[in-house]
């Protein structure tokens with residue numbers, strides 16, 4: 336049974352949660368490997384909606400164990416809230432069902448304050464990133480500068496108190512002097528809160544790397560669930576308008592502690608058009624009628640912040656980049672149903688910069704802002720496709736659209752999705768059918 340990595344190959348919100356939920360019926364383990372509660376993954380099963388922020392999307396499958404690998408940043412309050420909310424909805428989240436790596440950095444209240452105050456200050460000069468304000472960037476910064484608090488610190492509370500006193504003093508100074516903020520944190524209050532939270536979180540501690548080594552040797556089906564999207568990757572994304580973690584498939588190995596040769600399959604999740612939340616380059620953005628129509632019909636409003644998502648057409652250059660940096664084996668095309676009723680559909684084929692062709696996103700945001708996109712236009716369809724259960728049942732223009740996406744990205748389409756429900760998913764690839772149906 337394979338190790339499968341699932342990643343978003345645009346700017347996030349591609350429908351990763353829905354696809355992971357669908358494919359994990361037979362999975363032994365589902366592992367989140369980066370990001371934190373900046374993610375919002377919406378899953379709908381038999382009309383019942385679950386919005387997950389931190390716990391892997393495999394949690395809705397009762398026989399599947401979920402893991403949070405060391406590259407995930409955890410806000411303990413949000414984690415505890417999510418566990419409680421799932422349990423209120425009849426989904427038990429015992430330590431048998433969820434394991435957490437001790438290496439996970441913890442999001443502290445001052446990280447959230449710093450994230451929000453920085454954005455406020457930057458907004459005065461028009462340079463904000465449009466972060467989710469959940470403290471993600473400041474937490475990863477502290478992890479890298481070795482000033483972080485990790486889940487494993489919750490085991491040694493006596494040492495944590497001293498550590499917090501030094502850190503919080505520095506953060507208060509930074510908030511006041513550098514950010515001109517009135518926010519002030521108390522090490523004692525944070526310590527008190529963590530002491531309570533530790534009682535709930537510590538029982539979930541697990542050695543993820545060892546669990547995965549065992550799973551590999553016993554040929555289990557393990558799915559690694561990415562958050563955000565490849566074009567928000569800290570290294571390869573549209574820097575500085577990115578998130579603060581590596582969102583690409585290779586990071587699954589780094590985060591969870593296994594070698595790259597163990598990955599058997601990389602599945603890219605991709606909308607039939609494009610969206611982006613927050614600031615930053617978006618070459619195929621449509622700020623006119625079509626963009627508005629995509630947002631309305633596609634209900635493109637952020638799960639986490641409720642912000643309207645920016646919308647536009649499929650960008651083949653950006654998706655080709657994402658395919659390259661992830662080593663994508665096949666793509667799942669989501670939200671194909673949203674395109675029903677558009678007379679003409681567009682695919683961004685390549686860019687022009689000052690009249691010269693460009694086949695990658697430039698590193699400079701100002702150059703990205705100057706890109707002109709060369710579009711191909713395809714005839715749309717009017718039929719409702721939300722009840723389609725096979726490729727053959729699609730209107731011929733929808734079939735042509737999918738085939739064209741395959742051609743322009745030079746990547747196989749492993750399946751497509753025609754609605755938010757678990758059941759509105761059509762798998763085409765035999766590889767995906769095999770790993771999602773035959774395990775256990």
Ligand code: GDP
Nearest residue numbers: 348349350351352375376377670752753754755
């Ligand atoms: P994620 O962050 O990648 O998991 O995606 P989100 O959950 O943030 O956003 C995707 C949204 O589209 C959710 O509201 C899903 O319920 C919805 N969705 C997923 N696939 C489809 C689809 O094929 N058709 C429609 N209409 N909605 C979909």
Ligand code: IMO
Nearest residue numbers: 347348373374375465466467562563578612613
């Ligand atoms: P899922 O997993 C879409 C965006 C934010 C902002 C930038 C940096 O649901 O696809 P951060 O708070 O991470 O420092 O914000 O990244 N962003 C997302 N956009 N979907 C997400 O997650 C996102 N997570 C972060 O809007 O532009």
Ligand code: MG
Nearest residue numbers: 348375376638
């Ligand atoms: Mg989302």
